[in-house]
Amino acid sequence: MKQYELLINGRYVPAQSGETFTVINPATGEPVAACAQAGVSDTQAALQAAHDAFPAWSRTSGRSRSEIMHVAAALFRSRIGELSRLLTAEQGKPLKDSNKELQFSADVIDYYAEEARRNFGMHFEGDGVPTHSFTMRQPIGVVAAITPWNFPVDLLSWKVGPALAVGCTMVIKPPSEAPLAVSEFIRCFIEAGLPSGVLNLVMGPGRPVGSEMVTNPLSRKIAFTGSTTTGLWIAQEAAKQLKPATLELGGSAPFVVFKDADLDLAVSQALRRAFSHAGQICISVNRIFLHESISKEFTDKFTAAARKLKVANGLEFPDADLGPMISESGRQTVREHVSDAVAKGARVLAGGHEPQGVEFSKGYFYLPTVLTNVTPDMRVMQEETFGPVAPIATFKTVDEGIDMANNSPYGLAAYVFTNDLNTAMYAAERIQSGGVGININDITDIRAPFGGMKQSGMGRELGQQGLDSYAEWKHVRVLMKKPE
Ligand code: NAD
Numbered sequence: 336m337k338q339y340e341l342l343i344n345g346r347y348v349p350a351q352s353g354e355t356f357t358v359i360n361p362a363t364g365e366p367v368a369a370c371a372q373a374g375v376s377d378t379q380a381a382l383q384a385a386h387d388a389f390p391a392w393s394r395t396s397g398r399s400r401s402e403i404m405h406v407a408a409a410l411f412r413s414r415i416g417e418l419s420r421l422l423t424a425e426q427g428k429p430l431k432d433s434n435k436e437l438q439f440s441a442d443v444i445d446y447y448a449e450e451a452r453r454n455f456g457m458h459f460e461g462d463g464v465p466t467h468s469f470t471m472r473q474p475i476g477v478v479a480a481i482t483p484w485n486f487p488v489d490l491l492s493w494k495v496g497p498a499l500a501v502g503c504t505m506v507i508k509p510p511s512e513a514p515l516a517v518s519e520f521i522r523c524f525i526e527a528g529l530p531s532g533v534l535n536l537v538m539g540p541g542r543p544v545g546s547e548m549v550t551n552p553l554s555r556k557i558a559f560t561g562s563t564t565t566g567l568w569i570a571q572e573a574a575k576q577l578k579p580a581t582l583e584l585g586g587s588a589p590f591v592v593f594k595d596a597d598l599d600l601a602v603s604q605a606l607r608r609a610f611s612h613a614g615q616i617c618i619s620v621n622r623i624f625l626h627e628s629i630s631k632e633f634t635d636k637f638t639a640a641a642r643k644l645k646v647a648n649g650l651e652f653p654d655a656d657l658g659p660m661i662s663e664s665g666r667q668t669v670r671e672h673v674s675d676a677v678a679k680g681a682r683v684l685a686g687g688h689e690p691q692g693v694e695f696s697k698g699y700f701y702l703p704t705v706l707t708n709v710t711p712d713m714r715v716m717q718e719e720t721f722g723p724v725a726p727i728a729t730f731k732t733v734d735e736g737i738d739m740a741n742n743s744p745y746g747l748a749a750y751v752f753t754n755d756l757n758t759a760m761y762a763a764e765r766i767q768s769g770g771v772g773i774n775i776n777d778i779t780d781i782r783a784p785f786g787g788m789k790q791s792g793m794g795r796e797l798g799q800q801g802l803d804s805y806a807e808w809k810h811v812r813v814l815m816k817k818p819e
Contacts, residue, residue: 737766
């Protein structure tokens with residue numbers, strides 16, 4: 336079995352303890368690879384390496400940083416075929432989805448490589464006083480980047496791209512469920528000529544590895560994507576040192592269909608966003624709200640289509656609609672949420688259990704599930720199920736639809752389907768979420784800020800905002816005097 340090591344100060348090394356852990360294929364239960372399991376002392380060594388590398392890297396020209404990043408992205412692109420298989424083996428998503436994730440990750444690095452050359456401030460003259468002011472955008476320091484398993488490479492690229500572009504160094508902790516494609520992604524930067532210590536990789540558990548990265552004073556910025564529970568803890572720890580933190584947390588995206596919507600478009604878009612990646616996306620459709628006049632037609636079409644989705648091992652069926660869930664505990668949450676809904680009166684129109692058959696017996700599969708007769712008190716309507724479950728409720732007026740969408744502690748993504756511009760704008764203004772898709776089921780664009788309101792997080796990634804969150808702005812003010 337292949338062994339993956341930690342990357343500290345430009346060298347691949349085993350953990351000081353010699354410990355390893357095994358990464359399991361969630362579709363088959365078979366081992367994929369073994370990884371060195373970092374502890375506190377490895378994490379401290381990685382932070383020290385990033386700290387030591389910072390002065391030189393932060394003063395490297397934007398052009399040099401950009402060139403290394405472009406070479407790394409090109410190397411990574413040349414390996415996407417092989418690495419998609421690795422990502423599917425460790426994470427479970429079908430091969431076509433792994434390929435898409437890795438292509439997007441390469442695009443993000445190229446995008447921020449270009450931004451590295453435009454990493455400058457601005458200039459203005461005094462407002463009534465004879466001064467010149469200019470601003471410098473300076474890298475914040477060592478970044479602790481901690482990521483989840485659902486998009487392990489993509490969500491890391493959102494952090495590595497802007498952090499390197501601005502001139503930060505990093506310690507990276509990928510999820511223990513899926514650290515392998517991440518490790519290969521980072522290797523491309525090393526092969527591209529990134530100086531030692533600029534990127535360091537520690538694999539291991541949230542505690543003590545991630546927690547050491549958060550609390551150690553050598554890290555000057557936390558870039559975290561993961562659950563709201565972990566994010567709340569990180570926010571409190573970071574506050575003790577006034578350490579800035581970007582927190583991309585859980586979601587419970589509403590999908591609101593008004594009476595004038597293009598129903599076939601709405602059905603196909605809801606289907607993909609509710610069930611792809613087995614519903615394990617922070618911007619997955621979690622709650623569907625239908626105007627009562629179109630509710631029957633939408634529900635019939637949506638249910639029929641959900642029943643036809645292909646659930647399979649994504650290595651054997653690259654074009655499957657969904658693979659397994661990541662773990663038994665994730666699947667158990669889905670079972671509990673469905674049972675809770677049924678006990679409170681929901682009807683199961685599709686799925687509601689695991690698929691039958693020997694090919695599913697060792698993996699964490701669950702069928703695409705459609706629920707109706709749902710009420711706001713059900714766990715599926717209030718908590719993040721993070722599985723392939725789509726609960727459907729109806730509304731009578733535009734305001735009622737919007738209120739139902741906002742009845743959640745989360746506020747990451749929302750989707751609105753209507754052909755009326757006024758309804759679209761009215762809803763987009765009032766829905767409490769960091770992104771709103773109008774007649775589209777994705778709010779992700781490299782150039783646009785991505786992030787959440789309420790319990791979905793703090794700060795934004797991607798776009799210009801994503802770059803700014805790795806920088807300190809410095810204002811330099813110069814008094815102009817008449818020369819003697
Ligand atoms: P998680 O919070 O359990 O783990 C995320 C990462 O944090 C892992 O690497 C984990 O090892 C680490 N971690 C755990 N405890 C820690 C601690 N005390 N200190 C530091 N690090 C710690 O989340 P998960 O189950 O891996 O991921 C699923 C969650 O991520 C879902 O809630 C999902 O909505 C969210 N998510 C959010 C976004 C977004 O952009 N908002 C994107 C993807 C996933």
